[in-house]
Amino acid sequence: MKNFWNTNLALSDDILMKIEKPERYIGHEVNAVYKDPNDVRVRFVMCFPDVYEIGMSHLGIQILYDMFNTFEDVWCERVYAPWVDLDAIMREKNIPLFALESQQPIKNMDFLGITIQYEMCYTNILQVLDLSRIPLLSKDRGEDCPIVIGGGPCTYNPEPIADFFDMFYIGEGETKYRELMNLYEECKDKKLGRKEFLRRAAKIPGMYVPSMYEVAYNEDGTIKSFTPKEEGIPATILKEVVKDLSDTYYPMKPVVPYIKCTQDRIVLEIMRGCIRGCRFCQAGELYRPVRERDVEVLKKYALEMMKNTGHEEISLSSLSSSDYSKLPELLDFLIEECSKRHVNITLPSLRIDAFSLDVMSKVQDVKKTSLTFAPEAGTQRLRNVINKGLTFDDIIGGSTEAFKGGWNKVKLYFMLGHPFETEEDIRGIAELSNEIAATFFDVVPKEKRVNGKIQITVSTSFFVPKPFTAFQWAPQCTKDEFISKAYFCRGAITEQLNQKSIKYNWHDADLSVLEGVLARGDRKIAPVILDVYKQGSFFESWTEYYKHERWLEAFERNNVDPDFYTTRLRPDDEIFPWDFLSCGVNKSFLLNEWHKAKREEITPNCSQKCSGCGGAQFGIGICFAR
Amino acid sequence: MSDNAQISYDYRVRFSKHGAIRYIGHLDVMRYFQKVLRRAEVDIAYTKGYSPHQITTFAQPLGVGVESDGEYMDLKLNSYISCSELKQLINEYSVPEIQAISVKKLPEKSGNAMASVAAAEYYIGFKEGRTPSCLLENDINSLIQKFLEQESIILVKEGKAGLREVDIKERIFEFSYDKSEECFHAVVDASSGYNIKPQALIELFLNYHNDKMAENSLMIYRADTYTRDDEGKLVSMGDIGLDE
Ligand code: SF4
Numbered sequence: 002m003k004n005f006w007n008t009n010l011a012l013s014d015d016i017l018m019k020i021e022k023p024e025r026y027i028g029h030e031v032n033a034v035y036k037d038p039n040d041v042r043v044r045f046v047m048c049f050p051d052v053y054e055i056g057m058s059h060l061g062i063q064i065l066y067d068m069f070n071t072f073e074d075v076w077c078e079r080v081y082a083p084w085v086d087l088d089a090i091m092r093e094k095n096i097p098l099f100a101l102e103s104q105q106p107i108k109n110m111d112f113l114g115i116t117i118q119y120e121m122c123y124t125n126i127l128q129v130l131d132l133s134r135i136p137l138l139s140k141d142r143g144e145d146c147p148i149v150i151g152g153g154p155c156t157y158n159p160e161p162i163a164d165f166f167d168m169f170y171i172g173e174g175e176t177k178y179r180e181l182m183n184l185y186e187e188c189k190d191k192k193l194g195r196k197e198f199l200r201r202a203a204k205i206p207g208m209y210v211p212s213m214y215e216v217a218y219n220e221d222g223t224i225k226s227f228t229p230k231e232e233g234i235p236a237t238i239l240k241e242v243v244k245d246l247s248d249t250y251y252p253m254k255p256v257v258p259y260i261k262c263t264q265d266r267i268v269l270e271i272m273r274g275c276i277r278g279c280r281f282c283q284a285g286e287l288y289r290p291v292r293e294r295d296v297e298v299l300k301k302y303a304l305e306m307m308k309n310t311g312h313e314e315i316s317l318s319s320l321s322s323s324d325y326s327k328l329p330e331l332l333d334f335l336i337e338e339c340s341k342r343h344v345n346i347t348l349p350s351l352r353i354d355a356f357s358l359d360v361m362s363k364v365q366d367v368k369k370t371s372l373t374f375a376p377e378a379g380t381q382r383l384r385n386v387i388n389k390g391l392t393f394d395d396i397i398g399g400s401t402e403a404f405k406g407g408w409n410k411v412k413l414y415f416m417l418g419h420p421f422e423t424e425e426d427i428r429g430i431a432e433l434s435n436e437i438a439a440t441f442f443d444v445v446p447k448e449k450r451v452n453g454k455i456q457i458t459v460s461t462s463f464f465v466p467k468p469f470t471a472f473q474w475a476p477q478c479t480k481d482e483f484i485s486k487a488y489f490c491r492g493a494i495t496e497q498l499n500q501k502s503i504k505y506n507w508h509d510a511d512l513s514v515l516e517g518v519l520a521r522g523d524r525k526i527a528p529v530i531l532d533v534y535k536q537g538s539f540f541e542s543w544t545e546y547y548k549h550e551r552w553l554e555a556f557e558r559n560n561v562d563p564d565f566y567t568t569r570l571r572p573d574d575e576i577f578p579w580d581f582l583s584c585g586v587n588k589s590f591l592l593n594e595w596h597k598a599k600r601e602e603i604t605p606n607c608s609q610k611c612s613g614c615g616g617a618q619f620g621i622g623i624c625f626a627r
Numbered sequence: 628m629s630d631n632a633q634i635s636y637d638y639r640v641r642f643s644k645h646g647a648i649r650y651i652g653h654l655d656v657m658r659y660f661q662k663v664l665r666r667a668e669v670d671i672a673y674t675k676g677y678s679p680h681q682i683t684t685f686a687q688p689l690g691v692g693v694e695s696d697g698e699y700m701d702l703k704l705n706s707y708i709s710c711s712e713l714k715q716l717i718n719e720y721s722v723p724e725i726q727a728i729s730v731k732k733l734p735e736k737s738g739n740a741m742a743s744v745a746a747a748e749y750y751i752g753f754k755e756g757r758t759p760s761c762l763l764e765n766d767i768n769s770l771i772q773k774f775l776e777q778e779s780i781i782l783v784k785e786g787k788a789g790l791r792e793v794d795i796k797e798r799i800f801e802f803s804y805d806k807s808e809e810c811f812h813a814v815v816d817a818s819s820g821y822n823i824k825p826q827a828l829i830e831l832f833l834n835y836h837n838d839k840m841a842e843n844s845l846m847i848y849r850a851d852t853y854t855r856d857d858e859g860k861l862v863s864m865g866d867i868g869l870d871e
Contacts, residue, residue: 006694006752006846008647014754018692018843023650031662031722257662259655311662311720342665343673343681366677 011099011106012087020086024260025053028079028101031257032309034066035102036076042186044110045069045077046100046147050117050125051542056081057256058264060318061153062116065174067252075182078102078110079256082125083132085540091132098132107133111185113147115166117155120519121512121542123162127534130165137531139167139212144195148185156209157240157287158468158579161519161526163211167199171207171582172241173273175249180205203234207241209582210234216524216578222565224523224576239583240287242619246273247295251302254309266314266347267306269299271331275320276607276623278614280388280471280598281377281419284320286591287469287584289614290622291607296327300334307344315339316347323352324608332360350375353399358406368451371410371458372403378419379429385601386421388471388594393433400437404444410456411437417486417507418464418478420598427486431493431503434459438499455499460506461490463513467520468579469586471594477517477567483510511549517567523578526566529555587615635672636704637733638713639740641865643696644689648724653688659725660700667720669713672703686740686852686864687747687817690824696728697748697851699864701740710870731868746800746853746861747817749825752810757844761836767804774835775802782827786820795823795831800861802828810846814861817852 010017010027017023038044047066049056056062062079069077078100083091091098097106107113113133115126127137135149136142142149151159152170159169170177181202188198203210213234217225229236243249255267274291275284303315315335319325332346339346346364350373351357361370376391378384384391400411415430434457441455463483466472478486487507494505518526532555540546556563571577573592580588590613597604604612607623617624644656651659661681664671673679686699708716710730717727753762761770774780780796798816805812815823825847833839853861 010647014692015843017650023691024652024655027647027650029647029722029724031666259651259659261655261658308666308668311665313661313665343679344665345678 009104011096011104016087016090016094016096020090021084022053022260024258025081025084026087026101028104030259031311032254033079033102033256034070034077036070038076038103038105040073041076042074042189043072043076043112043182045075045112045114046080046107046110047077048080048082048113048115048129050082050115050122050129052084052540053081053258054260054262057258057262059116059118060252060268060270061118061174063252063255063268064250065114065152065178066256067254068175068178068250071250072179072182074186076102080107080113080129082129082540085546088128088132088539097134098129107147108135108145110147111189113149114170115149115151116153117151117162118153119542120155120516121547123519123530124534124539124541126162126165127531128539131534137534138164140164142167142195146195148195148198154284154287157283157582157584158520158522159209159211159582160524160578161522161530163524164527164531166211167195168202169209169211170241171209171238172584173243174241175243176241177205177207181208200231200234207238209238214581222525224578224580227576227578227581237581237583240585242585242621243273243292244619244621246292247298253302253305255306257310257312264316265312266316267303267310267312268316268318269303269306270294270318271299271322271325271328272319274622276324277321277390278388278594278604278606278612279377280386280594281416281464281466283467283470285470286586286614288320289585289607289616290619290624291324292622293325293327296331299331303335304338307338307342313343314345314347317349319349322349323357329356336360336363353395353403355402358399358402358408362406367407368409370408371412371456372400372408373412373414374399375414376433377414377416378422378426379415379431379433380426382601383419383422383426383429385603386598387419388598388603390603390606393436396433397436397440400440401444404441404455409441409445409451409454411458413437413457413459415459415461416464417461417490418483420472420475421601422486424489427490428493430459430461430490431497434494434503435497435499438497438502441502442499455502457503458506459490459494459503460508461487462508463510465513465517465520468577469584469591471591471598473521473577473591474571474573474575474595476570477514479564479568480510480514483513509544512547514563514567515549515552518563521566521577523566525559525561528559529561532559585614585616585618590614636707637735638702638704638710639731639733639864639868640700640702640714640717641696641728641730642698642700642717643726643728644698644724645694646724648722649692649694652691653685656689656698656725657683657685663717663720664702667716669702669716670704670706670708672705684739684741687744687819687822689849690826690847693825693847693849695849697849697864699740699852701733729865730870731865732871733868740864741819743854743867744817744819744852744864745855746814747822748801748812748814748850748853750805750808750810750812750848750850751825751829752808752846753840753844754846757841759833759838759840759844761833761838767806770836771802771804771832774832775799777835780831782823782831793821795821795828798823799828802832814853 069075135146149167151166156169199210202208203213219225272293274288377389466475533551536551672682682703684701714727714730779794782793782795801814852864854864856862
């Protein structure tokens with residue numbers, strides 16, 4: 002029996018039998034791609050620096066994994082952050098981190114690509130590098146190390162983590178990786194070494210090589226200048242965009258995990274970008290302009306992916322699915338095809354109107370699902386400030402229709418701490434929630450009320466200003482301000498007539514403060530992140546592993562004042578650490594939006610009227626649809 | 628076929644579980660097969676109601692880390708398909724480590740896969756360097772002989788109602804040592820409520836000989852799962868039904 006017992010796994014049977022969910026580390030999933038290492042020239046490992054179940058659920062990685070593996074000369078594999086139990090064993094037994102497919106050490110690969118989706122994973126990036134035995138700082142890496150390249154939304158301010166990466170890919174991954182691979186192969190053939198490769202890579206559009214730039218600071222700590230160190234290296238880097246979403250890579254055969262993942266379903270990305278321009282929202286700016294995927298292409302993808310995965314659920318993905326022009330046609334098609342195959346449809350949060358209520362009642366059990374509204378602010382005045390185009394009438398009108406249709410659960414999402422927020426606006430959250438409850442009691446006669454009740458859940462998160470938004474100049478609230486706002490909101494809710502129908506949750510304030518530092522930080526933050534990691538922190542997006550004191554200590558030890566990054570009102574002409582990047586939207590447009598916010602003026606969305614944000618420079622999408 | 632015709636077709640699939648896949652837990656194997664059947668577009672029957680699910684039953688769950696060629700899954704289909712075609716479909720859409728070994732069409736009243744399990748057959752070896760000393764110094768088959776000659780062999784089982792003692796003497800149907808393969812061969816009760824885990828058997832055996840084993844010492848392979856025929860004899864679950 003010894004003949005078949007052995008596997009070629011990197012972890013021994015003893016380890017696999019001891020740890021939680023060994024399935025996270027063995028690969029071998031359906032649709033995982035295996036290639037002969039001798040047949041390829043580049044080994045690329047794609048990493049999502051969080052636990053397998055979360056990383057596997059991410060569409061972006063699936064797209065790139067699929068794309069790279071269509072390149073004959075490249076083998077792309079995956080790696081995720083080992084959970085704390087395995088992490089401890091790997092450190093104790095000196096086991097290097099390995100790729101899931103080949104089970105070979107990451108250190109021996111050509112590239113380690115890390116997608117960076119949220120700030121709280123920064124210490125996990127260090128964990129992955131450390132377990133891979135790759136020096137944590139780019140400057141300490143030699144020819145025996147893979148090129149560490151970052152991508153994803155957080156790279157729009159890469160400065161706090163710039164020291165840890167050899168390079169970043171700014172923008173959508175589908176466009177420039179082929180060129181980068183060609184360059185790498187050429188440099189490898191000519192044995193030019195990593196420094197020379199990085200120097201040349203920095204000239205490819207969208208590529209940011211931190212070591213090729215010099216930062217100078219003013220006495221007050223703000224940035225004085227940010228300049229390329231050499232001739233020929235671009236001073237600003239424009240993000241990459243996919244010109245035609247209907248004619249590009251899409252993972253028609255996504256990897257199907259054995260264990261239940263956060264997204265255990267087919268994900269159909271229907272469009273990129275958002276027309277709406279909410280002033281707090283970073284994604285709304287980063288992915289401009291709006292581009293739709295052709296509905297016929299989506300239908301074909303849906304059928305093919307159902308066949309290739311066997312998933313029992315499909316969901317649509319985009320920033321604002323209600324704005325997809327062919328949504329009714331697509332949903333009709335999916336409802337018919339999915340019911341034949343016993344596949345469920347999960348709807349993304351749609352704008353509540355007659356159409357969406359009709360669709361929702363077809364695909365879900367009305368009694369079990371909630372209506373979702375994200376007014377983000379409690380009064381119309383503040384919604385004008387943040388340019389959120391959702392009115393009181395939209396909410397009450399939508400709720401009225403829904404209550405008639407049998408819904409009796411409502412979820413409301415707000416943010417506390419927007420610029421120019423007053424107590425009136427916070428009270429508005431309570432009053433709006435109360436009004437929704439009152440609407441229910443008006444619309445639904447007593448005998449038809451299930452359990453006689455309406456359940457309203459109000460959740461507030463704390464607003465964190467992000468780069469490339471109109472609010473990038475705004476001061477963030479202090480922790481105490483956040484907390485007193487949440488208490489005030491709770492108090493206002495308890496004063497409402499229908500307070501018994503309203504449940505209130507709010508987020509952690511410590512995390513929001515820290516997220517604020519990391520989001521708008523500069524290169525001076527890197528030693529702090531390193532310090533916190535060295536104190537033993539990672540998996541900090543998991544509250545049980547988040548240790549706030551360690552951050553406080555690290556700020557102190559490294560002479561970094563967190564308030565400098567958060568609570569400070571930035572002057573209009575300040576140079577930001579991320580100003581050398583461009584997502585296409587001009588800084589002058591954002592500044593104008595910041596001033597308009599102060600004046601409570603709204604800006605129409607891209608489908609109503611072009612406001613000339615700069616997104617049109619890509620020559621595609623909604624900017625040219627009229 | 629029209630909806631009101633209530634005809635259905637029952638099949639039994641014997642499948643393997645090898646290599647790295649032995650670390651996949653039972654619930655995940657069940658979810659895995661749902662996806663295999665959907666990929667293969669097998670005309671599987673679904674339960675009625677708001678969230679319909681496929682009608683399948685699995686025999687005795689296999690422990691994580693155990694390899695097997697004796698796993699069983701019963702399926703209900705809405706339309707007829709030949710056993711060889713069904714086997715081919717499953718294998719085409721399954722990973723190499725999990726493959727259908729045989730498929731049989733079940734007669735109408737054959738009872739579900741789980742309820743009819745009577746016994747399981749295992750090969751059990753010790754990992755390199757972990758063989759307990761009593762096995763190194765003695766003739767293993769005579770040790771087994773002595774073990775089986777006890778008046779009763781008491782296994783403490785953990786059930787829903789707490790611990791209970793079960794005499795498994797009559798529930799060990801075969802227990803021997805294969806010298807050339809260097810492993811134990813055992814056929815033991817695997818019916819629900821009396822399932823004897825191979826680890827537990829070896830532990831009892833070693834305890835009897837005043838020895839014990841180190842953690843995670845065993846390599847376990849389930850060769851087959853058995854049910855009882857009309858005369859009460861153990862037969863492979865895969866022998867039930869016809870290849871048609
Ligand atoms: S250029 Fe005009 S249409 Fe295009 S994204 Fe900007 S505001 Fe919208």
